[in-house]
Amino acid sequence: MIGQDIAFAPLIPWHALMPLALLAVLIAGYGLYRRARGGWWRLGGLLVLILALSNPSLVTEKREPIKDVAVVVIDQSPSQKIGDRTARTEKAAAAIQEKLSRFADLEVRVVRAGGGTAGDAEVEETRLMEAMTRAVSDVPRGRLAGAILITDGQVHDVASTLPSLADFGPVHALLTGEKDEGDRRLTIVQAPSFGIVGKDITFTIRIDDLPAAAAGEVASVTLRQDGQDPIGMAVPVGQEVPITLPLNHGGLNIVELTAEAGRRELTLANNRAAVVVNGVRDRLRVLLVSGEPHAGERTWRNLLKADPAVDLVHFTILRPPEKNDGTPIRELSLIAFPIRELFEMKLSEFDLIIFDRYKKRGVINNMYLANIAEYVERGGAFLEASGPTFATPMSLYRSPIGTILPAEPTGRVLEEPFKPTVTEVGKRHPVTAGLTDAVDGVGPWGRWMRQIDVTADKGATVMSGAEGRPLLILNRVGQGRVAQLASDHFWLWSRGYEGGGPQAELLRRLAHWLMKEPELEENDLRTAVDGSRITITRRSLEPDTRPVTVTSPADQATQVEMRDSGTGQSVGTLIASEPGIWRVSDGEKSAVAVVGAVNPPELADVRSTPDPLQPALKATGGGHYWLEGDGSSVPVIRRVRPDRDAAGSGWLGLRGNGDHVVTGVTQTPLLPALPVLLLAMGMLVLAWRREGRG
Template identity: 25%
Template structure:
């Protein structure tokens, strides 16, 4: 902008002086301004110091592999020694070695370095080194190209590379990076895979199978110059169960079939849960709750409502009644284990069966089943359930001589339990009067209160029983919330939906879900994804207990409620991650994630070179790949700092001369 204004100013002066009668002066003025506008350039040798070239040598253990009687690292040093005189003429050299991190060192230490590192973080290290170089600098990478944690990186300076080691042509590998901890049967689930290749093979077919049966398939194609590819692949679990093992395979197999497959294990939950609902009396709680359950397509409901108890007087014989007899013995002795959740509403079992009939139900709960007891005048009548096999497993204790209370009370929800944590803040909840409470003396030591009265008396409590869970709700008047208003109706529906999910251990109610591998090798990078159910005002802390001792890791937030943990694995053995989610009221949820690191290192898994990766990063950094097992210093492109363009027309002394000359011409013409 400044140069343009200068040219305009001088052009005006030329217009004023061009009228002068002397043709010599007119020609001289035009020549001076033309030279200024043309602004010719002359290339001159730069007097600046030579540009910096960082020599970076890979010292990971794969560089110790011997081929042709010489290790890769020794071959790289030999080539550097040969080209060192020529490199010194053109560059100011600095020396680095790297494996899981980089180190700058003196030249003699550079040539004494050995290959023993447990990892080779080529992309990450090169990005950090190039960022530290001055303007005009460049980097020369000497490596076999085996990046144990390839990742997208930005290289701020040109990166030239030379590859060392034998390349296995047309080799392709697959590795599972992330997979979900829990999934639903029949629901689309996703895992993340990393595929690496060397050679010209660019296409492969990936399958996911279980017990010999294929459940997913995907064809992938590598782009030109692409050696590492991370993909997401979907699969649909077909059968429920804990820790079901799935196999990921590449087809067709190649010269190294050992890296053509990997595996992962997940817990698969039923997409359709079976619920048995028995009500001792018809009523509003039964009709509302049955309608709510029927509206959920994920629940297969079997329900019974008792219209006539054995003690009720009916002036007709049974064969004259249209009521279907309640099949209580068949249910409690034969079919009870087929149901994921059993709901007993105001049901006094003593009118139909003896306490021994509840023993199969208790065994089913301890094996992973669930039970919900809902109050009424018949629940806990004469201490019925407390005196049954279920008694010691219930979250309440018996109130001897207690009777059903008709007193009114107001409700409040616990903010600390998953069932009510999201709905406890509904203020209208405490404005609706409820009525009716079954007798109980208080909660058991291992129980947790979910609902309580305004005075703090427990209304609903939960506890565990073996692998199963039990909830007891002392009142059957929550239906009043449904009709009291929109907010309390929402509470009613969410409370029971969340209760069903918590009782059946559904992942839908997990405060957090964790996805990551359970098996690593030394030198690999732990990748752990943490998804929170409630992202608002939540913090995540991760404590890593490794064979070397405890340490805290720093989760990185990718988006609200989604965190990523990365950590290089340095010790073999059992590792435990204690993940805690904190909220306004302290720790809201915690979970242990266990993984194992094998004694072998990631560098020992595959020692074949990958020069295509070096080509990729050189291309991305605007550098040059110099060749395999050798290079010439003359092939390294000259940096822009070798010479400069000299423009005399823009020098201060010429601008001053032009201004004075044109001013003299103008003065000479206008003073005659």
């Protein structure tokens, strides 16, 4: 490529040459004005001298053209997987690249965006514009020819990147979907992030049939809370509908909602939504009844009072009523024991009831003890810490409470030192798992000195003591739970005897298990999400490596193998391929995992439309085009000048900048010195002779 131009390199500086040239022209002009003979020859000679002094030359440049850069952005976001969009996209991409390869002055860069793993921001939102500008960040704006986006039009970063599109070149969009598509979507309009356990939560949903719903349309919605049995309900389309549900437990509560397919449906992925509410307990109400004063009585009180979330009601029976010395019963305590209020009227208000070394003494009659047993059957929590009298006929086991206790006394009291030991079952039970890493289950803690011998014919014995006899037994009774501790020397750990022990952690876990906290369930199926990785954990008291079935938001089922860890858990992992709600089931229990945003913008509207891209297309002079058939028929591509239109019917234009680099320069003088001097002198001589003849 050759480029030519005329350059001047004056023999004397321009600031000296210009006044001389002006003076010569004035003198010659004055002569012409006076009609002097030879005036034109004199003017010609002076002009030739001035031109010679300006030293003009022909500059010839050898130019190497620089290719313009065009970027093709291929949308691989989840909404592109609907229908034939993916196949149409690949056909169009191949056709576009083939057409662009015909332009020798064009460098083409192909970028694929939105195809990250589930949980990534670029999957939750389609960010094509960022990918486009990032692909040419190293290219000067003077070399940009423009961009072609192959997408369904659902792009979420147009507004944020619009200021950076100045001088970018025309941006065009090839739309992979069909015109006038319709879809139904379920949206969470408002939902709380946390709630109080035992109270109701209210959230608002909305179902829309896009682009418009028929008047009076009603959709069926299925609601499932924490994987429980589904609940059906009818929801009017196009209206915000509040839904109220009880918050049953602490930790994450997941409410999954599914709307039936609409009349026009692109995908069911946005017919599902989830509400994730963190359940917190307002206050934990505990009733502690100590049957008699003893060295460990205050241990229970101190441990419970140390938790600011615990409201403790504590009564100690100081003197039995059978000890008759004439003192009125109303004067046996500073505050009369409100037996009827506690065990009949307000019993259901307590989250946990603890009986510490209590024995049948007539203070709490059998009717009220039967109320406690019924309270547990209905879902309450009860902890019994046994003392020596548990082995006597005065044992609490010989009362209506005995129907819910998992262990029966043998009548023996073992008065010998022993270290509490975590049993094989206890190593798998969440209440005691991990309390010690020792193979034999004995941790680096102090000894206890007394244990009541019991026979555990129900529940799970998670700790044993003297002679390997049951020490801590856990059992489910009806809808409630019971724990039985066959020793009254728990307090030795609190006093730090022989180094103490994990009494605070054990009591915390025990209380949470009794109150059905999900993280302490011994037979449970749970999920945890880290980015795109779903970790599935099954808790069981027996090794269980059965595979689980994981169902994706697109209703594709996958079997995941489980590996037993030896600590009461079997674990499996899966890399999620798309955001949304993943359902996990082992045939008996089920759980859900929410990957990425709970309700990602990517699924808010999956219809193919140019509307989100219009601001960028308008700002850069580009246009949008619908792909038809298999996508191989794409618009004609032209190179256009920067000041010309870049979009038209059936064609799109990419800017031709004509940029280049100079690889060599040749200068050729246009006025050789000797010929020019002779020409000037000849013209001046002719002017002199002309004047002489006059």
